[in-house]
Amino acid sequence: MPFVAPLALLGLVFVPLVVAFWMLRLRRTDRVVSSTLLWKRFGEDREANVPWQRLRRSLLLLLQLLLVLVLAFLAARPFLERPASLARELVIVVDASASMAATDVAPSRIEAAKAAALDALRDLPSGGRVSVVEAAAVSRVVANRTADLGRVREAIAGIRAAPVASDLADALRIASGLASAAGDSEVLVATDAAVDIPAGLAVKAPVRVLPTGRERHNQAIVALAVRSSSTSVTRSVFVSIANLDIEPATERVEIRGDGRLLEARDLFLDPVTRAEVSIDDVPRDVAVVEVRLAGSDQLACDDRAWAVVPPDRLLRILLVSAGDPYLETALSYLPNAELYGVAPADYGPGTKPELFDLIIFDGNLPAELPRVPTLAIAPPRTSVLGSVTGTLTDPAVGRAAADEPLLRYVDLTTLHVAQAVQLTLPDWARTVIPGPGGYPLLYSGERDGLRMAVLAFEPRRSDLPLQVAFPILVSNLVGELVGASQAPSGSVTPGSLVSLPVPSTATGLRVTRPDGSVVEITPAVTGGAAATFAATEELGVYTVVPVGLPGPTPAPSASPGATPSASPGATPSASPTTPPLVDPSAPSRFAVNLFDMGESAIAPGDPAKIEAVGTAPAGSGEPGAADGTHRPPARDELWVPIVLVALALLVAEWLVFERDGLVRIRRWLASRRGQGGGPSRPAPVPRPPERT
């Protein structure tokens, strides 16, 4: 029998050591007795002044010698050899997507996949190397071509299913790169195969799937949104729930606001359908809405979703205009907005433009643009917002994209424009309303982290103010420009990057994740208006707090050139003054939800589609590289039965050593049974027969 560590058999030198201990004479306690007559044959052989004694037969000695033999055998690590069924270069890809958290196999698909991967390692030939790739939103190599199976097992054990959609194709490309470096290679994919494999993907090694997953019993929340009512007093919650099972299901939907149960409904869901639920009258003070499915399906991560209610604070809009009653009226109808006005001549640093959420330049443009979202209407000259190349007279209005969010509910088919500025579309913007000759009439985009929009014509020089579309367009424009200055109010996909705005006076942001951990981020450039946050793997609500603010925000000083105009009908001629206090240190929130039908559909896929991407490598010159005929054999170490034998010997040795106590216990128990529980007494010595 071969051994991994044959030198460990030197441990057999302990055999004579044990025997020597047994031959050494014991230090005994002297006890004076009346006579040793009857003890004669109990005694050991005695030779005066000799420190050893004759070896006696003893079961304890036998057990101890056996134990030494077994332990030496165990240390030498004997093994058996058998033909290896795996290649010498093995790449294990473990799918860690959200669907792998399904519990249709105990305890979960990911654990079953990991166990299958670990079990497959037993067929690895001796000296084989293993790489492990974790297939998640971003695939990564967690063990790279190592022959240390302990590290491999540790790497596999460290893989956890994340609530993200994995890119298995990317993981297979990585595996292909690892496998192609060796001749005899193979890729094992531990997955539920519930993924789409792009056409043309090829792995330069045979691919074998270790399938996991059996069922498809799952219902999921696939959409959640909170909208303010027209009165801005209450909000409505819209939930979309999908039954991805082929059996009908009944689910209880719970809507909670800041942890309080607002409403619960029982839904009957037909197989493979979606159901929409809307709940009105969400109280105004609710900041976070959470929706739960109380049923017991096989995937938990899509049974909860969160939505952050947009902050309800007043928007401050500064209109720099010589006076446009149509525009002022349309802006004044915006809910939660305060309109301030200033004449172009009075606009300057004293106006404190940084305190406004939006500045609209109507027919004018300052030399230096403020660092706030800006809407420019008919800019008179070339600036960073666009090059003015002329004037368009009676321009035709082009057909806008159907999915343009700025034109939602806006009908421009009857729009007529008398005169517009001819602008060249800058590279940071997209055309919203196309004009003649490729010159846009309205475009929007993000520049230096700020949302900008340019309207090429003054509303009063068109019939737009006379149409229903005008206030809607104004509302959409304001919503687009202002909404981008805040944390994302929509749902964020797990694992995706989030751009978070950084107040101008802050040095960075502190993001508290749903599990309570805190991540501090700073803008990529000093003084940047946004910072990127990447640790969004966890589902739930993230809280963002600016850091590095210079103490409490000072009250803006009274500006001689600005007068607050609280009334919606404020005119630019009104003297602008200090806008209301704004707390830039106020926390903002965003929610991360799965909302991925592909991951929620947990029905196992076809492993053959994945195995089909594998190809046998071309001859690499190594003998037996392709067919594995010259692979080293796999080894099965025999330590488990040897350890069991050693434990059995230890127990037997203990039982023999403590046999007196065991006999006493047995007799005591027998006496308890026989006498109904009296104390045990030694059996009386029978007296000799009576003689006379």
Place this chain on the structure above:
Amino acid sequence: MEPRPPTAPAAGRQPGPGAGDGARAVFLPSTVDPTVFDEAFLRSLERLLVLLKKPVRGGLKGTRRSTKRGLSVEFADYRDYSLGDDLRTLDWNVYARLERLFVKLFIEEEDVTVTLLIDASASMSHGAPGKLLFAKRAAAALGYIALASEDRVVVAALAGRVARRRASLRGSGRALRLLAELSAIEAAPGPTDLQAAVRHAGAQLAGRGVVILLSDLLDPAADRAIRELAGTGSEVVVLHVLAPDEIRPDLEGDLRLVDAETGGSVEVTLDLAARERYMERVEAWRTGLADLAARRRVSYVPVESDLPLADLVFAELRRRRVVG
């Protein structure tokens, strides 16, 4: 004759403070060891006497009827008259019927000597309770019964290779002397050759009688000692005294057992099984001695040193017909 208890003068007295715990009773002579024969023992002796009132008339069952024919009232046999015979023994009634002279033979009653041989070897001082103490008390009880039967009592201590004859007493009035003699017996240091000591004692026996050996028989030649005694022609009783911890030792572990007499040692490793084997060996040893005694017509009485005196006399000795 009704025997009178030797402690009769003290019968009406109340034991003083400390009586029974080794304090010397006022009526005891100074030669009586109060630690051996304390007041509790003496009271038990009194009770023994009362309870044995009737049997005491029989005394110890020795060879009371001599094989010699002599003058007594109990007829034994006839024989032909020969010249010189005492004419008073002729049975004239037979002569009248048969016209032949026959002499009536009567059983001659002899004076019985009860010899108490107490093993005073060093081994007797070991064990709990002490075997020598038990032997002295048992000897006192038996000797007292013998004195009450007007038998002669001889006390001898076996130590070394000799039997030291302590006293030869007769009459119930010598009971205190008996106790004093027994009190003076102490365990002798050094080895004891029981066979030699018994042979020496046998040589000192005057005529046939009752010989009672009180010993633990922890001697390699114990069987030969019994044979020696059986060969004296006396009625032999062997009281084999062992302490309970010698029969059921409470020893455990790796020990070196040192012989109290010889100083020799034996190294043993004692566990439950070894102790059980030892107890089986002790039992076999006692059974062997009992078989030997039976073959030699010796009364063998195995006792433990914690046996109460009354149980010894009424149960053990009467059951084995040592006491009538």
